Amino acid sequence: MGETYLVDDHYGQAEMPPVRRGTIARVSYVADLHIHSPYAISTSRDLSLENLAVWAKLKGIDLLATGDFTHPVWANEIRTKLTDSGDGLFSLDGVKFVLGTELNCNGRQDGRSRRIHTLVFAPDLGAMDRIGKAMAGSGASLAGDGRPTVHMTPRELVETLMEIDDRCIVIPAHAWTPWFGVYGSKSGFDSLEECFGDMLDHVAGIETGLSSDPAMCWTVPELDDKALLSFSDAHSLPKMSRELTVFNGEPSYEGLVKAMAEQDIAYTVEFFPEEGKYHYSGHRKCGVSYSPDDVARYGRVCPSCARRMTLGVMQRVAEVGARPVETYVDEQGLTRADNGRPPFRSLVSLQQILSEAMGFGVNTKRVQGAYHELVKACGAELTVLLEAPTDDLASAVPQHGERIVEGIAKVRAGDIFVEPGFDGQFGKVQVWPDEMAAPRRPLAQSRMEL
Ligand SMILES: [Zn+2]
Ligand SMILES: [Zn+2]
Structure with missing residues (x-):
C-alpha cells in the first residue's frame, strides 16, 4: 500500500513552484x-x-x-x-x-x-x-x-x-x-x-x-x-x-x-x-516517566514493577555533561549561548500545526490539501514555518487561514505545550492545549509512524 500523500494531486514535478527562500539560499x-x-x-x-x-x-x-x-x-x-x-x-x-x-x-x-x-x-x-x-x-x-x-x-x-x-x-x-x-x-x-x-x-x-x-x-x-x-x-x-x-x-x-x-x-x-521517544527515563508498560530530578530522588527502579527503567537522554546528559550552560533566544528566534557555537531553532512540522488548527487528522485530504496550498504559495515548507509573511500564509488558505497563521506564529515564538517522551513513547507536542484545539475527528493512523 502506498501512502496517500504523494504530490500528484496538487502539482506535478514539472510545475514545481520556484523556491524563494530569502537569506537561506544565498x-x-x-x-x-x-x-x-x-x-x-x-x-x-x-x-x-x-x-x-x-x-x-x-x-x-x-x-x-x-x-x-x-x-x-x-x-x-x-x-x-x-x-x-x-x-x-x-x-x-x-x-x-x-x-x-x-x-x-x-x-x-x-x-x-x-x-x-x-x-x-x-x-x-x-x-x-x-x-x-x-x-x-x-x-x-x-x-x-x-x-x-x-x-x-x-x-x-x-x-x-x-x-x-x-x-x-x-x-x-x-x-x-x-x-x-x-x-x-x-x-x-x-x-x-x-x-x-x-x-x-x-x-x-x-x-x-x-x-x-x-x-x-x-x-x-x-x-x-x-x-x-x-x-x-x-x-x-x-x-x-x-x-x-x-x-x-x-x-x-x-x-x-x-x-x-x-x-x-x-x-x-x-x-x-x-x-523525542527517549527524552525522560521511565517504563512505557507501567506508564512511569522520570525526569533527572525524579531519578535522583527516587532511583532507577520502576516503582510499579521493580525492574530497572530505561534511562533517557536527559538522564545521560545529566551524567555525562559537566557544566551548566545558560541559553537565550535572540531576535530571530534562534537559541544561543555565549559560547560561539552555532545556534538552533525548534520547530513543529507544518502538517501537525495544520492538523491541530483545522481539527482533522494529519493524513486527511483537507490537511494534505492545505499543506500543499501553503507550500505552493511560499515555495517550501521551511519557508512557511520560518519566514513567510503572515499575509501570504493567510491568503493561501482562506478557509482556516487565521487559525493556521496563529499556529505558525505560536511555533515561531516557541509558545507551545510539551509533554516529554520516555522509554520509546513519543512526547506530546501541542500548539494549543486540548481545550483550545479545534474539536478532533478520529485520526487515520499512519502505518509509518517511526
Ligand atoms: Zn515498570
Ligand atoms: Zn539509527
Missing part, C-alpha cells in the same frame, strides 16, 4: 543527511530517489544523503539515476545528494557488547563500493537491511574507513538514544574518547537526535570541537526535514567536510527534544 544550504531507502527495515516503500527529490523541494532541502548505499539494489539505483556533479556530490531533478549510509556497529569492547549506529559518507562511487566490500568482508548481510549490522567496534569502523579513503566522514547517529547511541544508557559509552580512542580525531561531529538538542550537548566539554548535527532519520517521505542542518559555505563534498570541521553552521532545526 549564503548557506539546507541539508538532511540521515535518510533511508525502502530497503532498510521498517521504512516506507515510497522512498524512491525520485520521490526523495520531489519531497526535498517541498520541504526546502538543498542537499540530501542517499541513505543505505551498501544495499546492492539501492547502490545500483544511485549509480544509474543520479548525475555525478564532479564535486563529490550528485544530483537528481535539481536536488543535490551526497553518498551516505547508516551502519550498526556491533562489537565487543571493554568486555561489553556495544551496538552503535554511525552515519558514514563517501567522497565518490569508488569509495562507496570499497566500503560495501569491506563491510561484506566483515560478515555484514548487505542485501538483508539497508542499515546493515557490521561486526566491528566504532573504532575499528573508523580505522577501516580511513584506510579506504581518508575523506570519508563518520558521525555517531542519534548519539544519546538508549539503544544504538554512542552515549546511550544501554550499550553506549561514557565518552567519545572511550569509544573511538586514537581514531577520535576522524570523527567530525555527532548527530544530536530527536530527543536532544544542541543546548544539552553544550554541557559536554569533549563535544566542544565536534559539530552538532541534526537530521531527520526519516523512514517515510513526510518525515524528511523534521530536523535539519543549515551549513555555510560551498555545497560540495569538500565544503561539507570543511563546514563540519570548522562548525561553520548557520543553525540547526530541531524537534522540541521533549517530543
